[in-house]
Structure formats: structure tokens, C-alpha cells
Amino acid sequence: MMNIALVGNPNTGKTSLFNYLTGSYEYIGNWSGVTVEKKVGTLKNKRDHLIDLPGIYSLSPLSKDESVVSSYFISEDFSGIVNIVDASQLERNLILTIQLLEYGKPIVIGLNMSDVAKQRGILLDEEKLSEALHTPVVSIIARTGKGCNDLMRSISSIGTKPAERLRLDYGLDIENGIDRLLSILPIETIQHLSPRWLALQFFEGNKIIENYLETLVPKRQLNELYQEVEKQVKSNHRVKGLSQWIYQVRKNYILAILEQSVKKEQTHRANLTDRIDAIVTNRFLGMPIFLLCMFLMFKLTFDWLGTPLSDLLDQFISGSLTGWLKILLEDLGTSNFIQSLVLDGIVAGVGGVLVFVPQIFILFFFISFLEDSGYMARAALVMDKLMEAVGLNGKAFIPMIIGFGCNVPGVMAARTIEQPRERLITILLTPLMSCSARLPVYALFVGAFFAGHQTIIVFSLYVLGIALALLMAKIFSKTLLKSETSIFVVELPPYRIPQAKTLLRSTWDKGKGFLRKAGTFIFGGSVAIWLLSYAGPGGLNVDMDKSFLAAIGGVLAPILTPLGFGTWQAGASLLTGFLAKEVVVSSMNIIYHAPNTDSLQGLLTQAYTPLSAFSFIVFILLYVPCLATVGTIKKETGSAKWTFFAVIYALILAYIVSFILYQCGRLLGF
Amino acid sequence: MSLNELHLGEKATIVNLSSLNRYIKRRLLDLGILEGEEVLLKNRMPFHGPFMIEHNGQILGIRYREALQIEIKTS
Known part of the structure; x- marks a missing residue:
């Protein structure tokens, strides 16, 4: 192998x-x-x-x-x-x-x-x-x-015949420098590597190689050698540094090769990329077109395609599937405890979230399409001016769009941003992007309270997330993370119509994480919540209001009262939402003991007013990144301090925004 | 003259990049853009937004501020 x-x-x-x-x-x-x-x-x-x-x-x-x-x-x-x-x-x-x-x-x-x-x-x-x-x-x-x-x-056939090592002549100064470096390197410890390659990379200024060599040779010795060679090259070849000279030698070699092997003909035809670019990166149409694309994406995901499919799945899970399981469990003669665990815990919890799989996959499909088509880089370009105003650059927009699918790859996508400061701010803000896991919660509440205005309410949440992210970016870059100017150079690849196979594969790669979550976090969370609601200080199978869950949620309720949802049910489901935001829906299914989405929505209209429902979904949008995102932020920033900060600022922001919304809304008489 | 003085669709040769930030210069070099190369101004975003330039059949975006620092000459 x-x-x-x-x-x-x-x-x-x-x-x-x-x-x-x-x-x-x-x-x-x-x-x-x-x-x-x-x-x-x-x-x-x-x-x-x-x-x-x-x-x-x-x-x-x-x-x-x-x-x-x-x-x-x-x-x-x-x-x-x-x-x-x-x-x-x-x-x-x-x-x-x-x-x-x-x-x-x-x-x-x-x-x-x-x-x-x-x-x-x-x-x-x-x-x-x-x-x-x-x-x-x-x-x-x-x-x-x-x-x-x-x-x-x-x-x-690699390895069947020995490779010929390319050996360019970099001139006397560098060649001497290489010999001198090789004479002080312990050759036996670097046997697996080409010493000449190591030396060239070192002179070229490759930091990784420099660090590696410093483990073998004293740093001072390396620095001296580098400076001596650079001095000679500078004076003999009129260049600004070693890396520039090495680049020139290579470039000349390449030009000589291409002279031999490439023929150029004049062509004058406007290609597809030029024609599309004339429209989508048009000075004035660029931004509206971008927003229209986003709106269409959401319209398709939520209204035209996703919701009808979700409804079908919901009917199947809460209808046929639950029925079959019930018959099966009764035939097997299982105890009430097991039946309740499976039907009220697992099916209600996991099933309540699985019904949103169609919407989530459709959203991931569009994000993959945008990535593969070459439009993403244009979006970065079009949005750059706006992002620059808040201290970021256009590339920060890409992690945010990906964050709409899931915050975890969003946070990871921030890697393409070169500057550490901008990257950190982008990582901190990406969780404010409304990910697909929050959708089930919106869908549940919006369906119950704002049935006629689904798209507009959900869209407003996405816009709120973006607006707050921009605001926070401005605040962070003015206070916590001040530094020099941002940088932005972006390659705009030619447009390509994505291949169906690649598209499906990357949609699946992104979406399967959600399914895995359904099998792990959401499954585990559902079982835990069901147990906590089934058991109480008074024993098993207690009245829900006397359960452990009610006791835990009850502690939070008074804090949440000014936001309009000071019930133990809200407190408990918010707590579980930290595992994964969809779990909020699972929790509510279990807590309210609802057999399907419709009846849960009916029950919710008794517990919430439209205003408090809106305040609740805004809180869900902002309150804390989910467990998986927190883990990713920790890995990506490598800092416990910033991870903690990401959680705390979001919590404070959520509280303030929901507080203002609810209190103002009440004053206005909603 | 600097790149921002170029008109849309006009070509120019890069003369000097030395006033650019080190990272920008390196990234441009990675993309094959250095002194002596010919670029074409494809598009510019409003309100001093980014420039789209074409070099060797490839398009890239740079900011207005950097375009100001790229010295060019038109033939």
C-alpha cells in the first residue's frame, strides 16, 4: 500500500x-x-x-x-x-x-x-x-x-522507477549557502528528506522549515548564515531579498520550458464568466442580486419545497410509524415504562427533529451549489465594502453564509481569512448566523403564531442575526480587537455549472452530520429529558409539574420572566438546547406530551402570546452556540478564554435583545 | 499613475508594488502578479469598493486602498 x-x-x-x-x-x-x-x-x-x-x-x-x-x-x-x-x-x-x-x-x-x-x-x-x-x-x-x-x-506505477530530482542552478551565492548549511546539518537525522530541498526552503523563508531546522542547529548559526547569503545575493543580483531571487530563477526556468511546450493563439470571444460577471458583479445590481439569491434560497427551502416535504415526513412519523411501534411494543409485552420511553421520549424527541431533515438538506444543497459554481467569491467581493465598514473583509461573509447551514463548518471556513484578528472576530460572530438546527424551533413557533407570514418572520430572524453580527463586529473591532488595517485579495474562479455528482456528495457530506446528531445528542438528550420529566422527588411516573425537570426549569423561570417566557418549560428546554438547538423542539414535544407537531402548536398557543413567542425565538437565535460549535470554537481559536467569551457575550446579547423586544412590544400594546 | 486611475477595460503594466503591505504583496505574487506584468481593469464596485482586475485570463479582487498603492504605466 x-x-x-x-x-x-x-x-x-x-x-x-x-x-x-x-x-x-x-x-x-x-x-x-x-x-x-x-x-x-x-x-x-x-x-x-x-x-x-x-x-x-x-x-x-x-x-x-x-x-x-x-x-x-x-x-x-x-x-x-x-x-x-x-x-x-x-x-x-x-x-x-x-x-x-x-x-x-x-x-x-x-x-x-x-x-x-x-x-x-x-x-x-x-x-x-x-x-x-x-x-x-x-x-x-x-x-x-x-x-x-x-x-x-x-x-x-509510482515507485516502479526511481524519481529524477530536479536541480535548478540558483547561482554561486545560493549554491555555496546550501553547501554551508548542509555541512552543519546532522545529515543522518534528516535522511528521509532531500537536504537540498530543506536548504532551499529555508533560504526561501519557509517558516515551518526554519522551525524544523532550529531543532537541529542553533538558531543563531542559522540566522547568521541566512543574513550572509542574503547580503551576497542582494549585492550581486540587485534583488530585494533571497525569496525574490529564488522566485526569479524559478520563473525564468518556467518561462524557458513554456517557450518550448506552449503555443499561444489570439482568441477574442467573450466567455461565459465575463457575461455572468457583467450582471452579478455589476456596480449597482451586485448587492441586490446577492440579496435576491439569498431570499430565493430561503423561499425554496422553507416555502416551496422544504415545508411540504417536512409535513409529509411528520405525518408519517407521528402517524404510521408511531402506530406500528405501539403495536409492536404491545405485542412484545413491554412494560409501561419502556413504552413511554420509546413513544414519549425517543419517537417524540428524535422524530420531532427528524421531520426537518428535508429543509436542512435543501439548504445544504443550495450552499454547496453556491460554493461549487464560483459565486461565493463574488459574494465576498460584492459584500467587501460593507464588511470593511465594520472592520472585517468580504471573505468573512463566506463563513457566515455557510453558518446558515451549520455553524460548525462556518466557524471552520473562517480559516481562509489570513489575518488572525479578523479570523477571530468572524469565528465569534458566526454563531449569530441562524443555522439550520434553529429552524425546527422557528418552524414550530412560526407555524403556531404567525401562520400567514412564515417566510417573512423567518427571514427577519436571519436578517436580525446578520445585523447584530455586523454591529458586534463594529464593537469588537473598536474595543477588544483593535489592530492594523484588514487585508483582502480574492481570486475569482471562472463560473462552472456544478456537476450533479459532486453537488450531491458535498450536500450529503454536510447533511450527514445532522443525521449523526439525531442519533447521538438528540437521542441522548431526548432520553435524559424524558427521564427527568418521568421521575421527580416523589418517585417515578410523577405528574410533569412535580418532576425533576420542572424543578430545574423552575430555577430559571424567574430570570426569564422579563423576557416574556418565565415558565419552567421554557427554562428546561433552553437548557437542553445547549446540546443542539433542535433539542428544544424535542424537549417541548416531551414536556407538553404532544403526539405530533400540530397538537404541540395548539398547546403552545396557550403558553405563549405571539409577542412572547417571538421574543423566545429571538432568544433561541442568539443565546449560546450549541455544544458542537463551542467545541469547534475552542479548537479553532485554541483559546479557552475566547471560547468562554463567545458563549457569554451571546447570552448577554440574547437577554438584552429579547428584553428590549418584549418590553417595547408590551408598551406598544402587542 | 496608480491603478485607480485606470478606466474600465483599459490595460496597464505594473511598475511598482513596493508600497503595498507585505502580505498583500506576497498574495499577489502567489497569483503571478508582480512588476512587469500586464493587468486589465474589469470592474469596480461603487463607493470606493473593490476592483476586479484580470491578469493572464484570471480574475481577482483587490481593494481600492491597495489599488491606490499599485503603480502602473499605460502603453
Whole structure:
């Protein structure tokens, strides 16, 4: 078995290629030390593993996820590299390729998007390219899978013949510098790595490699060597630094190769991307179009498609399924305790949440569509001005949109933001985005109290979340996290119509977390809540008002009274909502002992007024990130202090906003 | 002249990037943009919003403030 690393620039079709080359995921995990997603899949030859590394432009890292690649290269054992290269952007893509070739492991180059290159008048001779780079080059179209089988064969033959190490001449100064560095390195401890590659990466300014070398050689010695070499290079070649010189040498080499292997023709046709961009990034239409897209997405998710499907599922679960289970349990002769546990606890709790699966999957489908089509980067561009005004940049908008699906990947998506300060603020604010898990709660209350105005009320909650996030961003960037200006450079990939297979796969990847939650947190939570409501100080099967749950919720009730929902039922369900926000619905199903959503809604109209119901769902929107999100914030920020802060500020914000809403609403006579 | 003086659809050669922030400069370099390269101004957002520039068939967005710091010459 071989481990093969998949490396390439961002936006080169790496994910499509990964999906094509591997039938299924082996697993998704995190890289040690950093929470960057690690995807490993089994290649179609059923033997070797493919490791998906984050997209990088160069081995020298700028952001946290970029550093993963260098760390992987020095610490992990793998047999070869698949380097995916954008044929229409060879000049910059090959910079990375050269760094990989210098590393010395066997490489297969997948030349992607040769069709796009051809449209742009770039004709490539892959054989000549292969000769010049001393490594196999295979033309592919990763989106359709064309050429991928040839690539697969090349990958399978990795290791059958020794790799030729590329050796560029960097000039006397650097070559001497390399020799001097190698003379002080303990060669036996770095045997698995190419010493020349290490030295070049060090001189290029790769921090990860520098840190690694500092574990082998005194830091002072390294610094002295670096400065001496840099001084010589600066004076002999009129460049601003070592990295610039190394870049130039590589670039000249690339230009010489391309001279041989690329023919350019003039083409003058407006492509699809230009035509779409003329509309969606129009100076004045850009923002309205973005908002319209969002509105349509919600309309489809909640009104046109999602709700009818949810209703059908609800009918099935509370009707047929409950009936069958009841008959089954009675036939088995189970005790009342077990019957109540299954029907009033598990089915009511888990089923009450599962009915929202259609809406959640539809939302994830649209988010995947936006991601894959190339529109997301445009949204970042269009929103940048607004985000800059609150001290963030347009890229912060992407985690927030993803946060509408689920806050956990939203918080993780903040990694693409280069500046630590902006990243932290984005992480703190993403939980204010109304995730799909909060939907069941809204759906429940909105259906009961605002039946005629579902979309508008739910939309208002999303807008409220965004507005408060912007406000808090302004406050945080003015007070807690002041610092220098923000930075923003965004690549706008060409538009592509997402492939159905990729789209379904990423929808499923995102949505299955929700199903898993239903099986774990929500299941466990439902059982716990049911037990607490079944048992009380007076024994088992007590009246609900005398249960442990009532006692616990009762403690919170007086605090919640100024917000309009000072009941033990509200207090208890809010507590359980920390596990996962959907559990609030499960809890209410159990607490109010409702067989289905309709009857629960009927019961709720007795416990809440429309105003207190609205105050309650606003509180649900804001009050604390769920357990999984808190865990992710802890991992992503690496700080207990900021994690604690994320929970506390949200709680205070929720209290203040609900308080103002309820009290003002009462004064206005609602 | 600087990039913000360019008209829509106009091409120019980059002359100097040295007044840019270090990170921005590095990111632009990653994307193949450095002194001597030709860029085309595709679009600009209102109220001094971001610029869309095209280089070598690839489009990227940068801010107005950075566009001010990119020195160019038109041929």
C-alpha cells in the first residue's frame, strides 16, 4: 500500500479530482495540531491511499491551513505526489511544481482544464512539458473525469522507477549557502528528506522549515548564515531579498520550458464568466442580486419545497410509524415504562427533529451549489465594502453564509481569512448566523403564531442575526480587537455549472452530520429529558409539574420572566438546547406530551402570546452556540478564554435583545 | 499613475508594488502578479469598493486602498 499526496493551487479542481480518483472517503479527520480538514480516500486501484492536502500557491505558508503542507512534507511518510496543475495558469502553477520536484519524491502531474486553456488560445505539448520536468504529465478534465484513468495508471506505477530530482542552478551565492548549511546539518537525522530541498526552503523563508531546522542547529548559526547569503545575493543580483531571487530563477526556468511546450493563439470571444460577471458583479445590481439569491434560497427551502416535504415526513412519523411501534411494543409485552420511553421520549424527541431533515438538506444543497459554481467569491467581493465598514473583509461573509447551514463548518471556513484578528472576530460572530438546527424551533413557533407570514418572520430572524453580527463586529473591532488595517485579495474562479455528482456528495457530506446528531445528542438528550420529566422527588411516573425537570426549569423561570417566557418549560428546554438547538423542539414535544407537531402548536398557543413567542425565538437565535460549535470554537481559536467569551457575550446579547423586544412590544400594546 | 486611475477595460503594466503591505504583496505574487506584468481593469464596485482586475485570463479582487498603492504605466 502506498500513500499518495494530492497537492495543487487553490481553485484548480483538486476536489473534483479527489472525488474522481477515490471511490469513497476512507475518513475525514483533522491534521494534528491544527483543525484543518484531513481527507483520505482509497484510490480506485483499491490498494493505495490518496491524501488531500489544502490548496496552496507555494510551500512557504501565509495562513494556517497552508502550513499543513510543509509540516506534512517533513513529518509524514508517503510514496509520491499527484500535482494538479491548471493548464490555463501554468506560469504560476509551475512555481509550486518546481518546489515539489525539488522535494525528490516521484510526482505525477495532472494537467487539468486543458479545455479551458484551449479556449483561451493556449495549446500545450504535454510530452515536451513532461520531458522538461522529467516527470509524467497527463492531460485531464477533472470535472468530467476525462483522462483520469490514464492519470490513475501513472499513479499506480509510482515507485516502479526511481524519481529524477530536479536541480535548478540558483547561482554561486545560493549554491555555496546550501553547501554551508548542509555541512552543519546532522545529515543522518534528516535522511528521509532531500537536504537540498530543506536548504532551499529555508533560504526561501519557509517558516515551518526554519522551525524544523532550529531543532537541529542553533538558531543563531542559522540566522547568521541566512543574513550572509542574503547580503551576497542582494549585492550581486540587485534583488530585494533571497525569496525574490529564488522566485526569479524559478520563473525564468518556467518561462524557458513554456517557450518550448506552449503555443499561444489570439482568441477574442467573450466567455461565459465575463457575461455572468457583467450582471452579478455589476456596480449597482451586485448587492441586490446577492440579496435576491439569498431570499430565493430561503423561499425554496422553507416555502416551496422544504415545508411540504417536512409535513409529509411528520405525518408519517407521528402517524404510521408511531402506530406500528405501539403495536409492536404491545405485542412484545413491554412494560409501561419502556413504552413511554420509546413513544414519549425517543419517537417524540428524535422524530420531532427528524421531520426537518428535508429543509436542512435543501439548504445544504443550495450552499454547496453556491460554493461549487464560483459565486461565493463574488459574494465576498460584492459584500467587501460593507464588511470593511465594520472592520472585517468580504471573505468573512463566506463563513457566515455557510453558518446558515451549520455553524460548525462556518466557524471552520473562517480559516481562509489570513489575518488572525479578523479570523477571530468572524469565528465569534458566526454563531449569530441562524443555522439550520434553529429552524425546527422557528418552524414550530412560526407555524403556531404567525401562520400567514412564515417566510417573512423567518427571514427577519436571519436578517436580525446578520445585523447584530455586523454591529458586534463594529464593537469588537473598536474595543477588544483593535489592530492594523484588514487585508483582502480574492481570486475569482471562472463560473462552472456544478456537476450533479459532486453537488450531491458535498450536500450529503454536510447533511450527514445532522443525521449523526439525531442519533447521538438528540437521542441522548431526548432520553435524559424524558427521564427527568418521568421521575421527580416523589418517585417515578410523577405528574410533569412535580418532576425533576420542572424543578430545574423552575430555577430559571424567574430570570426569564422579563423576557416574556418565565415558565419552567421554557427554562428546561433552553437548557437542553445547549446540546443542539433542535433539542428544544424535542424537549417541548416531551414536556407538553404532544403526539405530533400540530397538537404541540395548539398547546403552545396557550403558553405563549405571539409577542412572547417571538421574543423566545429571538432568544433561541442568539443565546449560546450549541455544544458542537463551542467545541469547534475552542479548537479553532485554541483559546479557552475566547471560547468562554463567545458563549457569554451571546447570552448577554440574547437577554438584552429579547428584553428590549418584549418590553417595547408590551408598551406598544402587542 | 496608480491603478485607480485606470478606466474600465483599459490595460496597464505594473511598475511598482513596493508600497503595498507585505502580505498583500506576497498574495499577489502567489497569483503571478508582480512588476512587469500586464493587468486589465474589469470592474469596480461603487463607493470606493473593490476592483476586479484580470491578469493572464484570471480574475481577482483587490481593494481600492491597495489599488491606490499599485503603480502602473499605460502603453
